[in-house]
Amino acid sequence: MVLPEGFVLPPWYLLVPILAVLGGVLALLWELEPPVTDRTVVAFVPWMLFGATLHVLYRTGAYPETVEVLFTSPGVYLITAIVAGAAWILGIFLQEGGLQPTSERVVGITGTGFFAVFAMLAIGRSWGAGTFEPFWPVIAVVASGIVTALAWLALGLWFTDVAATTGATGALVVFGHTLDGISTAIGYDVLGAGEEVPLSRMILETGSALPTAEYIGGGWLFVLVKVGLALAILGLFREYVEEAPRQARTILALVAAIGLGPGVHNTLLFVVA
Known part of the structure; x- marks a missing residue:
């Protein structure tokens, strides 16, 4: 066995739209050609934490059965990549419009916000269940x-x-x-x-x-x-x-x-x- 246990692809009617949206995000980023520096990579750290948190919530049964398959592995990584990529695109446009000094600032702030909210949700559920x-x-x-x-x-x-x-x-x-x-x-x-x-x-x-x-x-x-x-x-x-x-x-x-x-x-x- 090569794949990890718990590796579950979403059904095709969910997987196809997810891949299509992800492909669109990646294509737009390819066209925009944003620079990638140390600062860019560090700005994406909260998004890495966010993806891990979404999967932890899945492991603890936080999602309704109708959508929980989206947060298994590898679905959760695809969802995270779409949202993080959209945040990067937004940051690029805000920077080009003079509304933000850098796109990395938008990426880092939005990622931190998403991670903080969902991490607190996981911790709050744990605290209430006495498993903290x-x-x-x-x-x-x-x-x-x-x-x-x-x-x-x-x-x-x-x-x-x-x-x-x-x-x-x-x-x-x-x-x-x-x-x-x-x-x-x-x-x-x-x-x-x-x-x-x-x-x-x-x-x-x-x-x-x-x-x-x-x-x-x-x-x-x-x-x-x-x-x-x-x-x-x-x-x-x-x-x-x-x-x-x-x-x-x-x-x-x-x-x-x-x-x-x-x-x-x-x-x-x-x-x-």
Whole structure:
């Protein structure tokens, strides 16, 4: 099995319109050709958090049955991409019209608003149900920050050109995958959570089979793989960022989202469930 458990496509009569709208949004962005800088990538961070929050609400049964299929994986990512892309287009037009200094400001503010509202909804439901447990999620975030800082320091010392070229986008890639790794490890070793992605589950099981598992669990290997993979990707992208920064940073933003989205999903799910 290659696909993660819980991978459910919406029915065709929903999937086709979603793909059509998403295609329209992407086509318009392609035509507008907005610049993609570190600031642009950072502005989209709240939207990555928003997508993860929508999926957490699905996992906790917050949606009516008639629409909940839209917020499964991968439907939730398509919906998030449409709304985030629309916010970017709005920001571009507002900037061109002189109503906003940058399009990134619109993207960041709207994304923060959407994320804050839906995160509070998830936390409020959890508080009312008596399932609010923030201890281990806070540990995951703090530990991820520390590991990211150490990894970025090492990258800056030994591969200064990679760190300097990839900048804030590169740091986000490392943090996103570190958070995914550490939150998964805590869920696996401490909270007894299962892993839905077959490859990730294989790495976790390999770590649990090592002699060190008795003392530090099996999740450390998964963290090591995630951090190492993130740093390796940045090394491979250094020249690409120099030669084609717009395309390269767009791809790196997607790489960051692949780590940050699941990491935030794990963390928030542990808080509310």
